[in-house]
Amino acid sequence: MSATGSGPGDQPHRGKNQGGKNQGGKNQGGTNRRNSGAGSRPGPKVPHRDSPRRGPTRRETPAPSTVDAPRMVARDVLRAVRGRDSYANLILPSLLRERKLSGRDAAFATELAYGACRAQGLLDAIIAAGAGRPVEEMDGQVIDVLRLAAYQLLRTRVAPHAAVSTAVAMARESAGERVTGFVNAVLRRVSEKTEEQWVAELAPKDPVGRLAFTHAHPRWIAQSFVDALGADATELDAALAADDTRPVVHLAARPGDITAEELALSIGGEEGKFSPYAVYLDGGDPGSLEPVRDGLATVQDEGSQLVALATLRAPVVGEDTGRWLDLCSGPGGKAAMMGAIARIDGAHLDAVELAPHRVKLVRTSTEGLPVTVLEADGRDPGLSGGYDRVLVDAPCTGLGALRRRPEARWRKQPSDVSALTKLQRELLESALKLVRPGGVVVYSTCSPHIAETVGVVGPVIRKHSVEVLSCPELLPEVPRCATGPDGAFVQLWPHRHGTDAMFVAVLRKPE
Numbered sequence: 001m002s003a004t005g006s007g008p009g010d011q012p013h014r015g016k017n018q019g020g021k022n023q024g025g026k027n028q029g030g031t032n033r034r035n036s037g038a039g040s041r042p043g044p045k046v047p048h049r050d051s052p053r054r055g056p057t058r059r060e061t062p063a064p065s066t067v068d069a070p071r072m073v074a075r076d077v078l079r080a081v082r083g084r085d086s087y088a089n090l091i092l093p094s095l096l097r098e099r100k101l102s103g104r105d106a107a108f109a110t111e112l113a114y115g116a117c118r119a120q121g122l123l124d125a126i127i128a129a130g131a132g133r134p135v136e137e138m139d140g141q142v143i144d145v146l147r148l149a150a151y152q153l154l155r156t157r158v159a160p161h162a163a164v165s166t167a168v169a170m171a172r173e174s175a176g177e178r179v180t181g182f183v184n185a186v187l188r189r190v191s192e193k194t195e196e197q198w199v200a201e202l203a204p205k206d207p208v209g210r211l212a213f214t215h216a217h218p219r220w221i222a223q224s225f226v227d228a229l230g231a232d233a234t235e236l237d238a239a240l241a242a243d244d245t246r247p248v249v250h251l252a253a254r255p256g257d258i259t260a261e262e263l264a265l266s267i268g269g270e271e272g273k274f275s276p277y278a279v280y281l282d283g284g285d286p287g288s289l290e291p292v293r294d295g296l297a298t299v300q301d302e303g304s305q306l307v308a309l310a311t312l313r314a315p316v317v318g319e320d321t322g323r324w325l326d327l328c329s330g331p332g333g334k335a336a337m338m339g340a341i342a343r344i345d346g347a348h349l350d351a352v353e354l355a356p357h358r359v360k361l362v363r364t365s366t367e368g369l370p371v372t373v374l375e376a377d378g379r380d381p382g383l384s385g386g387y388d389r390v391l392v393d394a395p396c397t398g399l400g401a402l403r404r405r406p407e408a409r410w411r412k413q414p415s416d417v418s419a420l421t422k423l424q425r426e427l428l429e430s431a432l433k434l435v436r437p438g439g440v441v442v443y444s445t446c447s448p449h450i451a452e453t454v455g456v457v458g459p460v461i462r463k464h465s466v467e468v469l470s471c472p473e474l475l476p477e478v479p480r481c482a483t484g485p486d487g488a489f490v491q492l493w494p495h496r497h498g499t500d501a502m503f504v505a506v507l508r509k510p511e
């Protein structure tokens, strides 16, 4: 992360847990010094939602903002995520395009928006401590401003006076003069300590709770990582830290069209470590790259590429007749890779997807490939069986891909897990019906939660007496990936492999 700011006094990002702090109490932002104690001048007691701007409104149309464009974009992302349940990674690119931000400005806006979304729980706890009351009691517009500024104060090299003065100006413009003293006072409090000092003061005392707080994760998600790491639970710190970092962009070179080496050379990327099709890109907008625009490459996590590879490398008994099935294919990343390899091997892929809008995405991503896309429920898709290979890339909580979806960790609930496991098991059982004797079924999730992984696969294996193939042996290039009983399954991790935390199990139907 090397974002730099364009606002007054901005400095390059210093990364989490680095660098010195401002001198608490100094009036660096040029704002009202008398309000130095957040508790001494409480802000408006309103619920955690937007309230209409109060105070004199002489203008009919709002004047242009005095705050720099990158911060306004970041603030608008936070507002959309909070107020409209938007996805940060969908709203940000459209705002950057609409406001014509590129280069350093786009990088700064991205760093602020994604960083503040990821760190939300941690920021809220610190803001609440500074304000002397929970954020839920604050005006939504004020919360957005406070989160954005607290992120700058705690996790970037932005000069404190710039973070505070822009926040006060933003608060004035969005919520009125009445909140500026409160915003100024809370941020003064926040800036009196470093992130480390706040963590030391506010983190729960139990080890998992403390690490979850430190790396801005809900505790239950951290506990699910502990459960999945098992004997390697000492890696929790590294696992959460990797999850709290903006990931490198992974591209997949389309097999048969371009090699990873050619792709890396043409875009200035680096060839991937594990997948023969992977290329890493440090930054920038991958959608604007020529090979991506031309359909020669797609954005796809290397872990997902490895799932597709394991599906096609798994040994079937007898001849592979080239009947392949992707039972949960939207938006089509793995279907595109398997379809491109099917084109080379003379095979054919059927791709099933339930959600109509995702069916369209699968059709687009597999255009020109030997792939038939079907809108159907994978539990009973109406297909005749006899497939050599079936991939069940099951709908899941996505707990293994949180770094790519900045706000997701704060929206998910433990109840999401139990709501999915029945569907996951039914899809896996459907795949076992559709595969021929001696054929293979690959079950994968982008979640390491054991209820969604071994908890789904284990009972199905026992009930149907299926053979378990060693998945680590199918991916010999990937170190330290074995998990589950006998180490037959694969669990990838961001901190070990730089991929999403994908789980993969390879089963073969008895003859």
Ligand SMILES: C[S@@+](CC[C@H](N)C(=O)[O-])C[C@H]1O[C@@H](n2cnc3c(N)ncnc32)[C@H](O)[C@@H]1O
Pocket (backbone or CB within 6 Å): 304, 327, 328, 329, 330, 331, 332, 333, 334, 335, 352, 353, 354, 355, 358, 376, 377, 378, 379, 393, 394, 395, 396, 446
């Ligand atoms: C993890 S995603 C699959 C990702 C995809 N394999 C890829 O690589 O792009 C799971 C997909 O399953 C779909 N899905 C959910 N329930 C389904 C069902 N009953 N039958 C088929 N697909 C389903 C979801 O809409 C979602 O697109």
